[in-house]
Amino acid sequence: MSHFRFVFVVFCFTAVLIAAVYLRSINNRLFYQLCLCNAERDQLKQDLGTKQLRLESLINPASLSERVAPTENDE
Amino acid sequence: MKNARITIIFLLLLIGSFLTLAGRCFYLQFCKADYYLHAAASQQAFTSRRPQRGAILDSRGRMLAASNKIQIIKAEPRIIDDPKEISSQLAPIIDVGAHEICKLIVDRRDSGYVRIKVDADPCECTLAGRIHRGIGIESDWQRHYPTGPLVANIVGFTDPYGRGLEGIELKYNTELSGSPARNVFFADVRRRPICPKAQEGVLTNGVGIILTIDATIQQFVRDELMKRYQEYEAESAVAIVAEPKTGAILAMVSIPDFDPANRNCDPNNFRSRALTDWYEPGSILKPFSVAIALDAGAIGKNDIIFCENGHYSGRGFGSIGEYRRGFGNLSIAEILIHSSNIGMAKIGQKLGKEKLYEGLTLFGFGERTGIELPGEVSGLLRSPDTWDGYSITRIPWGHEICVTGIQLIQAFSILANGGRLVQPFLVRAIVDQDGQIKELKRPPPPVGYIIKPEVAEWLVNEAMTRVINEGTGKRAKLDKWQVFGKSGTANIARSDARGYSERDYMASFMAGAPADDPAIVVLVSIRKPNLSLGKSYTGGVVSSPVVAKIIERTLTYLGVE
Numbered sequence: 001m002s003h004f005r006f007v008f009v010v011f012c013f014t015a016v017l018i019a020a021v022y023l024r025s026i027n028n029r030l031f032y033q034l035c036l037c038n039a040e041r042d043q044l045k046q047d048l049g050t051k052q053l054r055l056e057s058l059i060n061p062a063s064l065s066e067r068v069a070p071t072e073n074d075e
Numbered sequence: 076m077k078n079a080r081i082t083i084i085f086l087l088l089l090i091g092s093f094l095t096l097a098g099r100c101f102y103l104q105f106c107k108a109d110y111y112l113h114a115a116a117s118q119q120a121f122t123s124r125r126p127q128r129g130a131i132l133d134s135r136g137r138m139l140a141a142s143n144k145i146q147i148i149k150a151e152p153r154i155i156d157d158p159k160e161i162s163s164q165l166a167p168i169i170d171v172g173a174h175e176i177c178k179l180i181v182d183r184r185d186s187g188y189v190r191i192k193v194d195a196d197p198c199e200c201t202l203a204g205r206i207h208r209g210i211g212i213e214s215d216w217q218r219h220y221p222t223g224p225l226v227a228n229i230v231g232f233t234d235p236y237g238r239g240l241e242g243i244e245l246k247y248n249t250e251l252s253g254s255p256a257r258n259v260f261f262a263d264v265r266r267r268p269i270c271p272k273a274q275e276g277v278l279t280n281g282v283g284i285i286l287t288i289d290a291t292i293q294q295f296v297r298d299e300l301m302k303r304y305q306e307y308e309a310e311s312a313v314a315i316v317a318e319p320k321t322g323a324i325l326a327m328v329s330i331p332d333f334d335p336a337n338r339n340c341d342p343n344n345f346r347s348r349a350l351t352d353w354y355e356p357g358s359i360l361k362p363f364s365v366a367i368a369l370d371a372g373a374i375g376k377n378d379i380i381f382c383e384n385g386h387y388s389g390r391g392f393g394s395i396g397e398y399r400r401g402f403g404n405l406s407i408a409e410i411l412i413h414s415s416n417i418g419m420a421k422i423g424q425k426l427g428k429e430k431l432y433e434g435l436t437l438f439g440f441g442e443r444t445g446i447e448l449p450g451e452v453s454g455l456l457r458s459p460d461t462w463d464g465y466s467i468t469r470i471p472w473g474h475e476i477c478v479t480g481i482q483l484i485q486a487f488s489i490l491a492n493g494g495r496l497v498q499p500f501l502v503r504a505i506v507d508q509d510g511q512i513k514e515l516k517r518p519p520p521p522v523g524y525i526i527k528p529e530v531a532e533w534l535v536n537e538a539m540t541r542v543i544n545e546g547t548g549k550r551a552k553l554d555k556w557q558v559f560g561k562s563g564t565a566n567i568a569r570s571d572a573r574g575y576s577e578r579d580y581m582a583s584f585m586a587g588a589p590a591d592d593p594a595i596v597v598l599v600s601i602r603k604p605n606l607s608l609g610k611s612y613t614g615g616v617v618s619s620p621v622v623a624k625i626i627e628r629t630l631t632y633l634g635v636e
Binding site for chain 1: 137138141143144145197219221222223224225290291293294297298
């Protein structure tokens with residue numbers, strides 16, 4: 001009986017340890033994925049900002065006027 | 076007995092150990108406290124987190140200034156042993172010459188930081204970061220001004236650290252900046268972060284600012300003004316377009332201007348001349364003097380004033396002439412139509428200095444308008460105690476008084492708004508990062524009349540309309556809309572001697588349309604058109620066609636019938 005108890009305790013202890021390691025590795029992986037997603041989101045935001053600024057510099061009245069002016073002169 | 080002795084010895088050892096520990100704790104807590112506090116503090120590393128600076132938008136949501144994150148490849152020269160090797164590895168990745176990178180590192184050998192490439196793309200950053208621990212990546216904000224010089228005098232610019240130095244960037248620096256935060260880490264002996272410890276401050280991005288400026292109208296104005304400025308080889312030029320009913324500034328151009336992305340120019344170009352430069356306005360001030368005199372009852376609309384056939388002199392006020400030809404009897408409207416100086420001098424004499432001073436002050440001359448830009452000056456309107464006979468006969472037609480462009484547009488808006496007070500403003504609203512309005516900045520509608528509505532209406536619909544149809548403002552006449560306005564040509568005072576220069580003029584024109592319900596008012600002032608070109612220098616010739624084109628394009632754009 002006592003032998004069985006000892007084996008049971010060792011088994012439980014091992015199971016808890018394995019579960020803890022597993023949970024910790026999952027936690028690390030998810031944290032890594034979160035960081036990756038955050039970095040990707042920041043990168044996308046940055047790209048969007050760059051494109052938005054590029055668009056603004058193309059469609060603002062000053063640059064439109066610059067591009068339209070030679071056409072008017074040609075006519 | 077033996078057990079009892081062992082127990083006592085064990086207990087004594089235990090007590091001794093605890094006492095030693097307590098002593099050690101006391102020693103560490105009280106005797107070595109400063110040393111360990113200092114050691115703990117030096118075992119921290121910090122990373123600063125700069126907030127995104129708020130955007131500046133025009134009234135239709137077009138971006139005038141915005142910040143975007145960029146990646147910077149940096150080097151730490153102190154820990155790079157072989158700059159040549161590192162440079163040759165880095166060069167093909169970031170497409171910069173190896174000798175250039177090497178020079179950057181070697182020139183700042185003792186420095187802990189040098190920027191190798193600004194605005195690097197992510198691939199470059201990934202590859203560069205693997206080369207050596209002395210090469211690192213950091214991100215920072217970069218300010219962009221997509222419209223270039225178009226609104227540079229209004230928006231201003233920032234320094235490399237994101238602090239506003241001019242214009243709206245300076246005036247609203249605190250709001251645009253937001254608040255930074257700092258992450259504190261436990262660090263190893265080489266000050267490399269091990270794990271986060273705390274965060275100091277809360278990272279809050281800056282708010283956005285919506286201006287009353289419309290970039291399209293601003294472009295019309297800049298286009299037309301630039302053409303004239305170049306054609307007449309003038310020293311500088313200013314133009315303002317405003318909504319007379321609200322005081323909103325739709326466009327404000329100062330030339331010469333500058334490109335915020337490339338500021339290697341005369342720093343004088345940075346300022347917004349409409350606020351910072353004062354000048355004697357000349358005849359453009361006449362409608363205000365007439366309005367004050369009519370309102371005070373010193374003259375009537377139908378009065379006739381003898382204009383001395385072009386030469387008016389007397390004790391105490393010297394001699395006054397007309398611009399081209401003399402006039403006999405003129406009605407009040409005709410004095411404005413022909414821009415008679417003598418007629419205005421006589422109106423000034425009838426009005427008296429106290430009433431003239433009070434009226435001009437009520438129109439806003441001699442004090443700042445309070446518009447939301449730095450550097451505004453108050454102009455010059457001396458106290459009537461210091462006036463003499465010359466003053467009362469010169470101020471009514473715009474000499475012995477200095478004004479700014481924005482003061483003129485405020486005063487003209489009052490006339491166009493039926494005599495009601497108008498407060499010019501430039502910032503429409505403050506918005507958060509999601510575009511939600513946080514604060515409306517429009518000043519409360521001012522109460523009270525500066526002059527009687529019937530006086531303002533007569534000036535706008537009768538006198539100043541006739542200036543356009545029959546007088547000095549003929550070049551500003553438009554087929555589609557009835558324009559009202561007044562020209563002004565002022566000699567500029569000499570800086571090296573007494574009196575006025577006969578070669579330097581300020582050519583101004585101020586107008587609004589449509590006369591029956593003014594939607595916009597426009598001021599154009601061109602300083603020192605080049606006389607040696609053999610062209611005219613008067614406000615009616617130089618500036619009025621610019622005003623006409625601005626009004627035509629703006630009203631068409633706004634859809635005013």
